[in-house]
Amino acid sequence: MSLTSDPRPAEPVAPVQPGGIRCDRCGAPLADDQEWCFACGAARTVIHPPPDWRIPVAVIAAVVVLVLAGFAIALIELAGVG
Ligand SMILES: [Zn+2]
16 A cells, blocks of 8 residues: 555635724724724724733742741741840
């Protein structure tokens, strides 16, 4: 049995579907990440996906934990001295 190469037809790259997003002012189709209308120059309200908030939250939580730990150690030291 010989495996013949299967030349798959290259799937056509679908262009940005017009009609999905249109300029509010002139109705020209806009790309998904296009912030300005190339036809009339109107700015589009781009809804950026929210950034990943878990990383800064984790950093802040770690800092808070370290500060609290240091504070607790300082209290214990003070209590020991006092
Ligand atoms: Zn426009």
